[in-house]
Amino acid sequence: MEMQRTVLMADGQSFYASIEKAAHPEYRDKPVAVGDPARRSGIILAACPIAKSRGVTSAERVGEALAKCPDLVVIRPRMQTYISVSLLITEIFESITDQVEPFSIDEQFLDVTGSLALFGSAEEIARLIQTRVKLSTGVWSRVGIGPNKILAKMATDNFAKKRPTGIFELTHDNIEEELWSLPVHQMFMVAGRMTSHFARMGLHTIGDIARLDLGEFKKRMRFRMGRQSDIQAEYYWQTANGIDPSPVVTGMRSQIKVINHGRALKWQAYRTIEDIEPLMLELIVEVCRRARRYGYMGRVVAVGAAETDGHRSSGFGRQRTLPRPTHLEHEIGPVIRSLFLEHWKGLPLTHLHITLTDLSRDDMYQLDLFEDRERLIHREKTVDALKERFGPTAIIRASSLLKTAQAFERAAQIGGHWA
Incomplete structure (x- = not known):
């Protein structure tokens, strides 16, 4: 019998802002955001948790953020530094497993199936990651655990980020209880436009999709989006049910499409x-x-x-x-x-x-x-x-x-x- 995989998704909290706060200890208790302080029309790239608690959000204008939070410290971004820190974090992960796949500058997948015998349970490995990354970079990591990349990613985004421990495990045993009640827009790869399509089909939660027979779901998708939607329907149905056979691929991915x-x-x-x-x-x-x-x-x-x-x-x-x-x-x-x-x-x-x-x-x-x-x-x-x-x-x-x-x-x- 094939061993079930154990996959982690590690995400750096407020990545750019956390790096800047680590570099500036004097700002430890202050609201900090990364953007161009000389351009009030520029955008906020990242905000620390203190700044977020004051209403500051990523992608809003610097001027809007300062209006909400007048004592906000806006620091000009240093992209080469952030790239270097991301590569250092990759090296930390590679000391635990050789199967590390960068997903973005602040998110990486790790297949730790073969590392459990050396480092303990998945949760113990997650805590080890948090400790090593925090000590080395000042960045706090949130870690989602799952039997595949889809569940690990949704565990991070929907649960680990909201837990004081920063760790959550999503499996096929608890997917119905934990995931299916969430609004459909919280499913991986579902944005505003697709959420509207699902709402018009009467599908408002992730469970509404997961509980449907695949054939019935394809029929609804075809009626709404045309016959070419079958592949898309199968992807969303599998995602809702936590099905993802794709491996963790070492190094950066892939076929360029745009x-x-x-x-x-x-x-x-x-x-x-x-x-x-x-x-x-x-x-x-x-x-x-x-x-x-x-x-x-x-x-x-x-x-x-x-x-x-x-x-x-x-x-x-x-x-x-x-x-x-x-x-x-x-x-x-x-x-x-x-x-x-x-x-x-x-x-x-x-x-x-x-x-x-x-x-x-x-x-x-x-x-x-x-x-x-x-x-x-x-x-x-x-x-x-x-x-x-x-x-x-x-x-x-x-x-x-x-x-x-x-x-x-x-x-x-x-x-x-x-x-």
């Missing part, structure tokens, strides 16, 4: 198309550069934007299919510009986002009778190689010297935040 790049903006600076175009071109260049780095071309491009004049607000997201897959700026740029001008209402921008999807490998591509595509691709990859070696500003377009461009500022950052 390549995108976006910026939150100071809306006062991006009022006209002349203001916006330099930044738009930089985003297009970066998306194409990433696509070439990963070895992909895309056939569907999309642009998204949010705009406001301080009184009226609007937003849009539109996509267009290209004649052929590409990762070349001169093929993507005019389409993005046309889409943007077609749907932009002319208000100052607060956000701009470029996306490339419907990806395929770039080792096979269509040639052109009227253009030497191979030469153009080779040229762009040569420029990419120079940027990799000498930095992203080693070669830039002249438009990046304009006032509203951000290439030089972003070159000193990691993931859009200061290193």
